[in-house]
Amino acid sequence: MRRPLLAYALLSPAIVAVAFLIGYPIWLAVDVSLREGRTMNILRLDRLPRGWGNYARILDEPANWDALVRSAIYVVGSVTPAFLIGLGLALLLNRAFPGRRWIRSLMMLPWAVPGVVTSIAFLWLLDGSYGVVNSLLRRTGLLEGDIAWYARQETAMLAVIVPTVWKGFPFFALTLLAAMQAIPHQLYEAARIDGASPIDLFRHVTWPGIRGPGLLAVTLHSLWVFKELDIIFAATGGGPAGATETLALRVYLEAFQFFRLGSASALGLMMMALCAILVLLSLPRMRARFF
Amino acid sequence: MPASRNIPTLIAALALAIVILFPVYWMFVTSLLPTTIVLTRDPPLLPPLASASFAAYGEVFARRPVLTWFLNSVAVTSGSVVIALLASTLAGYSLSRYRTRGQQAAGFVLLLSKMLPPTLIVIPFFIMFTTFGMIDSLVGLMLANAAVGVPFASWLLKGFFDGIPQELEQAAMIDGCSEMGALWRITMPLARPGMAASAVYLAIVAWADFVFARTLVSKPDNWLLTVGLQSFIGEHAVDWTMLMAAGSLSLLPVLVLFLLLEPFLVSGMTQGAVTS
Numbered sequence: 261m262r263r264p265l266l267a268y269a270l271l272s273p274a275i276v277a278v279a280f281l282i283g284y285p286i287w288l289a290v291d292v293s294l295r296e297g298r299t300m301n302i303l304r305l306d307r308l309p310r311g312w313g314n315y316a317r318i319l320d321e322p323a324n325w326d327a328l329v330r331s332a333i334y335v336v337g338s339v340t341p342a343f344l345i346g347l348g349l350a351l352l353l354n355r356a357f358p359g360r361r362w363i364r365s366l367m368m369l370p371w372a373v374p375g376v377v378t379s380i381a382f383l384w385l386l387d388g389s390y391g392v393v394n395s396l397l398r399r400t401g402l403l404e405g406d407i408a409w410y411a412r413q414e415t416a417m418l419a420v421i422v423p424t425v426w427k428g429f430p431f432f433a434l435t436l437l438a439a440m441q442a443i444p445h446q447l448y449e450a451a452r453i454d455g456a457s458p459i460d461l462f463r464h465v466t467w468p469g470i471r472g473p474g475l476l477a478v479t480l481h482s483l484w485v486f487k488e489l490d491i492i493f494a495a496t497g498g499g500p501a502g503a504t505e506t507l508a509l510r511v512y513l514e515a516f517q518f519f520r521l522g523s524a525s526a527l528g529l530m531m532m533a534l535c536a537i538l539v540l541l542s543l544p545r546m547r548a549r550f551f
Numbered sequence: 552m553p554a555s556r557n558i559p560t561l562i563a564a565l566a567l568a569i570v571i572l573f574p575v576y577w578m579f580v581t582s583l584l585p586t587t588i589v590l591t592r593d594p595p596l597l598p599p600l601a602s603a604s605f606a607a608y609g610e611v612f613a614r615r616p617v618l619t620w621f622l623n624s625v626a627v628t629s630g631s632v633v634i635a636l637l638a639s640t641l642a643g644y645s646l647s648r649y650r651t652r653g654q655q656a657a658g659f660v661l662l663l664s665k666m667l668p669p670t671l672i673v674i675p676f677f678i679m680f681t682t683f684g685m686i687d688s689l690v691g692l693m694l695a696n697a698a699v700g701v702p703f704a705s706w707l708l709k710g711f712f713d714g715i716p717q718e719l720e721q722a723a724m725i726d727g728c729s730e731m732g733a734l735w736r737i738t739m740p741l742a743r744p745g746m747a748a749s750a751v752y753l754a755i756v757a758w759a760d761f762v763f764a765r766t767l768v769s770k771p772d773n774w775l776l777t778v779g780l781q782s783f784i785g786e787h788a789v790d791w792t793m794l795m796a797a798g799s800l801s802l803l804p805v806l807v808l809f810l811l812l813e814p815f816l817v818s819g820m821t822q823g824a825v826t827s
Contacts, residue, residue: 266730267649274642274701275653277635278660281698282667285675292674305678352564357557363564365809367571372805374759376777377798380784381574384581384791392577395593426574480665487668490761494781512670516766521674528671535666 293525305521314526323502324510324527331506333417334492335485338424343478345425346432351466353433354440364437371430375490382423383495386410410496416503420492427491428481435477436470443469479542483535507531575802582607582796589792607796617797619772620779623689625804627764627775628757630693635700635753640746642701643708644734648717657706664702669762672699680767687773692764696757704749711745712738751812758804776801 268275293315295308318324353364370378385393388408397403409419447465456464489508492498498505498513505513511531515524581589583603588594611617646657676695677686685691719741720733728736764775774782780801783794 264649264651267645267651267653270641270645271651271653273638274705277638277698277701281694282660282664282672282702285672285679286667288675288678289671292678349567352560352567355557355560357560357564359561360564363561363568366568367564369572369575369806369809372755372809373575373802374761374777374805376759376761376781377801378574380780380794380798381578383784383789384795385574385577387791390590390592390594390791392594392596399593423574426571483665487670489670490759490777493761494784508668508670511668512673512762515670515674515677521678525671525674528668528674531668532666532671535668539662539666 289525289529292521293523293529295522298520298522308522314523315530318523318527318530323505324507326502327505327507327510330417330504331486331508334421334424334488334504334506335482337417337421338428338485339478339482341421342425342428342481343432343474345429346434347436347470347474349429349433350436350440350470351462353437368430368434370426371428373427375427375488376494378423378427379491379494382419382426383410386419386422411500413500413503416496416500420495420504423491423495424485424488428485431481432474432477435473439470439473440466475542479538482538486531486535578795578802579799581792582799584792586792607792608800611793611796614793615779615797616772616774617776617779617800620774620776621800623773624758624776624801627689627692627696627760628754628804630690631696631700631757632750632753634693635697635704636746636750638697639701639704639708639749640739640742642705643710643745644712644738644742646705646709647712657702657709661702661706664699667699669699673762673766676763677766685767687768687770689768689773691767692760692775695763695767696760697753700753700756704753707749707752708742708745711742711748715741747812751808754808755805 292305294310294312295305296311296313297308349367353360353367373381385391386409388394388406388411391406391409393409394403394406398406407415409415443465447469448461451461451465487508488506489512492504492506492509493512496504498509507527508531511524511528514520514527580598583605584598585602585604585606588598588602642653642657645651646653680686680688680691715738719737720730723733723737724730759777760775761777761781765778765781768774768778771779771782776797780794780797783789783797
């Protein structure tokens, strides 16, 4: 092709950014994860002896396994409803009605709201004393007394899942809507002529058209939720009594509350390995998209 | 059925939109009302307009450096968008027009960036920033935010450049334009929607940043708005009207970006999720 020198010259700022601000940091994290012991002076981290101690300690620590289970609950509990709501919205927005463009924009807004802001909005909605959700539940007779959603161990996970779903469904709605709009109209017309019911249409025309992009979106969104920190950190900080302490949160607390950078890095790298497994499982679809 | 007559769907959609936007509505309403109305067991869903005021905004500005945080956020967001957009526009063009090793690498880096937990990458950032004395530096925050945005933005822009026919540049070069000249005069103007989409995407992600801002900056005067907002929560009694005022303020730029540039945003979000 044309001058490869120019090709690399144009790429160079991005290469520099990726090498110094993603590549080197990952290497550094690997190095730190292999340093045993603790030091309060992080400039002396590289004087610590090398070894697999951090990894062994992580696997031995039951709290990490509990956090893995909580992460799984958080991911499945957040992604499933977000997908279903997104699918319902996409089906609705795929129909023609007046003002559709504006309503679509409004419905997508939650995606753009920062995690911390989402979190404080729901902290207030679900507040135990003055929260409007408790009030609405009481007024409709669904609840007798008030529930302090974030302060109770049984409800705290649900209370962080709800804002995560709220922030997550627009991604599914948009992805699935785009996939639906790529399905040729003729398929629907032909099926209708053959006497297909709306349910048949969904199962045999819409679903095959959105399944691929939908699964890919589920994978990508699961990765995002698995890594998510902002919502939980601002809402509960992992509490009460660790009820919302996911792996992502443990990595952060381990590093910046207990200052064990080595084991925090090791735990973070193991999270990445879990992400890689998820990606490998859906590699055929990933390949079509990224390569 | 023609769109203009599909009123039942419109009503269903409106009802859903109201439910979906309720958290944002409630945040704004709370920020306007006096505490006597806010702190009741059954607050009115439609607030009495007569008692609405912007008093909480004045109070939150007076008591906390919210304006400083807001401006810090604006500075870091705009800086990181400019840096990331510059690097990714050039990279996106190169990836689209030349066959280099960059193609495979770009896909790999993008996937890697999707798998990289922010709570992990911030650890080496913290070590690097401490080593180079860049803790508490807003420029450092810009670089950190730009770096995580570059892979996705480059790849997004590559998609847009793919849609611009090479023949246009070749025609310009036959007419005596240099290669860079053709890129600058012909391709760039055509790629503006792609750049807008990437800029909005980058801006929304940088504006939302919390992990980097909380870790790499310590002085309250250097905090970003997200960190400042979070600091309201640890206190014994949260001042809800003030917090909701600051929260509403943080949504202002998001709303502006969203309403002005929504078509670009949608193309950015769905690009590639559906191979077209």
